[in-house]
Amino acid sequence: MNNKYYYKYADFLKDDSFLAWKLFDLEEDRVFWKSFTADYPDKKKDFERALEIFDTLKLTDYAMTKSDKTKMMDDIRCRVVARKRQQRKGRILTALSAAAVFALLIALSWTLFLNKDKPLENEVTNVQAPIDSSEIRLIINENEQIAIANNTNISFMADSEAATNENNTILNKKTDAASTLAIHKLIVPRGKRSSLTLSDGTKVWINSGTTVEFPAEFQGYKREIQVDGEIFIEVAKDEAHPFEVHTSSFSVNVTGTSFNISAYEDDLAHTIVLVEGRVNVGYRGDSMSLLPEDMAIIADDEITKSKTNIYNHICWKDGLMQFQSEPLFVIFSKISRYYDVRIEFDEAIKNKLCTGKLVLFDNLEDVIKAVAEAANIEYARTDTAIVFSK
Numbered sequence: 001m002n003n004k005y006y007y008k009y010a011d012f013l014k015d016d017s018f019l020a021w022k023l024f025d026l027e028e029d030r031v032f033w034k035s036f037t038a039d040y041p042d043k044k045k046d047f048e049r050a051l052e053i054f055d056t057l058k059l060t061d062y063a064m065t066k067s068d069k070t071k072m073m074d075d076i077r078c079r080v081v082a083r084k085r086q087q088r089k090g091r092i093l094t095a096l097s098a099a100a101v102f103a104l105l106i107a108l109s110w111t112l113f114l115n116k117d118k119p120l121e122n123e124v125t126n127v128q129a130p131i132d133s134s135e136i137r138l139i140i141n142e143n144e145q146i147a148i149a150n151n152t153n154i155s156f157m158a159d160s161e162a163a164t165n166e167n168n169t170i171l172n173k174k175t176d177a178a179s180t181l182a183i184h185k186l187i188v189p190r191g192k193r194s195s196l197t198l199s200d201g202t203k204v205w206i207n208s209g210t211t212v213e214f215p216a217e218f219q220g221y222k223r224e225i226q227v228d229g230e231i232f233i234e235v236a237k238d239e240a241h242p243f244e245v246h247t248s249s250f251s252v253n254v255t256g257t258s259f260n261i262s263a264y265e266d267d268l269a270h271t272i273v274l275v276e277g278r279v280n281v282g283y284r285g286d287s288m289s290l291l292p293e294d295m296a297i298i299a300d301d302e303i304t305k306s307k308t309n310i311y312n313h314i315c316w317k318d319g320l321m322q323f324q325s326e327p328l329f330v331i332f333s334k335i336s337r338y339y340d341v342r343i344e345f346d347e348a349i350k351n352k353l354c355t356g357k358l359v360l361f362d363n364l365e366d367v368i369k370a371v372a373e374a375a376n377i378e379y380a381r382t383d384t385a386i387v388f389s390k
Helices: 016-024 027-034 041-056 066-098 100-115 177-181 310-318 328-339 364-375
Strands: 136-140 144-148 152-156 162-164 170-172 183-188 194-197 203-206 210-215 223-234 243-246 251-254 258-263 270-276 279-283 286-290 294-299 302-307 320-327 343-345 353-359 378-381 386-389
Touching (some): 183 194, 258 310, 286 294, 286 302, 320 328, 328 364, 364 378, 364 386
Parallel strands (some): 343 386
Antiparallel strands (some): 136 183, 162 170, 203 223, 210 223, 270 294, 279 286, 294 302, 378 386
8 A cells, every 4th residue: 555645535436455355354454445535635535435335435337338237346346356366355355245246236336436527538428328308307418418316415615526415425526617507407297206405405305297407506697497397496595596486488687586387288277486585577568576475377378366275285295285266177186197197077067166275195096086075076996097987
């Protein structure tokens, strides 16, 4: 371990002894690395950063082929076993066998992390196997796709790093000024939910069947995002930099407030419900101001305003659905998105009004039974759908 004083955090992740210690916890490596920061205090920050990356990096492995993975494991095996052959041969092989899957994931992670900024001669676009459309997808810089677990919060810090609440996994890191201008996209399919903390501290809860486009970092006078679907948002207050949410039919302008937007393309009506603060809704050149408990409704090519029960519109983020004199077709649409299930119904019941509360954490069977009982209707299951009838 001579001449290690120049090490940056990335160098630790290339060091066989460091990797052997983290992967296999061999005694001679453990003794050295446990006392490393005491022996080299000037390297403490880089050492701890390397530990953080090793312990938290957990990238999906869709970008590598089976042969790539096998080769990587063989490389690790050869380097470590050769170095320890005389002293620890039996112990190393046992550790390799027991930790094979873990080693593969970590090896993949640090390899992608360490090499992602290296230019390649005659570089071509990285071709990735497609992520299943039923998975939440974070699209970085319009080309890199990352699968995200359901109900995961993704945080974009001011320095353009992104981390999820799953072990604070680092997903990407800013490498140059251009990356701060990149537009990212979070796609939350039917049956899934997610949340997002933007670089300015704004928090966004994202309902099923929703897509949100946002910058890695906000630049310039305005902070802007694009939404197709439903979100609840708490905008970080910044009077010098107004915040705008754009949809296909309207925009909402604020400086710091919280409100719910429902703007699914296939819905007959789009709504904006203000919880706190003040917003201006722009629609076809007109502007409407909302105060708390106001709801703007855009339907039939016009915008109207009324008072509403706020919680009925935002309780979805708490796993509830409350409705008061709501047409059944609207309730069916929400359940269909939330559980990603096809719902069919008789025309005779579509406008029947219903009042009640559903606990969406319950299983689907309990939910549809509750709706059927509340609306005094019947239902049946087919191979492809749930069918409600009078």
